[in-house]
Amino acid sequence: MNHAQLTALGRALRLLGEHGDALTSTTPDAKLHEVKADLRRALDLLDETVTTAAPTTRCAEHPNGPVDEDAPDRCLLCETRRRAARRAQLNGAYGPPRPTDPGSSRYGIRGDRPQPQQRWLPEAWNGQAWQLCGTPRRDRREAELYLAAERRGPRPATAYRLVHEFTDYEVLRVWGEPVRVDIEPMGNL
Secondary structure (H helix, E strand, O other): OOOHHHHHHHHHHHHHHHHHHHHHOOOOOHHHHHHHHHHHHHEEEEEEHOOOOOOOOOOOOOOOOOOOOOOOOOOOHHHHHHHHHHHHHHHHOOOOOOOOOOOOOOOOHHOOOOEEEEEEEEEEEEEOEEEEEOOOOOHHHHHHHHHHHHHOOOOOOOOOOEEEEOOOOOHHHHHOOOOOOOOOHHHHH
């Protein structure tokens, strides 16, 4: 809105305020028609100055964002963020509490370690060696579909292969003998 529009709109609204103060039950129809014309003039000025769409939400950050009728500010984006924060609090997403057991390690125990993993690696022959040509997949069918799409692509390699990678935790060597030791002196008597 430029200065001239701002001045004209302010003048029209002040005039409407004066009309409102002067209204009584005995106001003649001619005066009401004058008020109606001044109202139309103010609305026309508003139409000229407003250039953006009316906000769909009451959110200052996303005024024209998607609408969620259940949200207090009708903003789906902000409500999604609030729901995620509430869910994180309920699910304890900040990680497990620090162990109070003095025998625990900051690196965890065997039960805390990840499970064995299997992955499917799509590889392409570059003329000299096999090289990874896509993201390793957890699903064999998805990896095969990816390679089929690569073969149909604009610049296919001369050969492709799918490598199955299976990882597990395996103890390779143990130094010394693990003996359970009570950390309290005198056997915690």
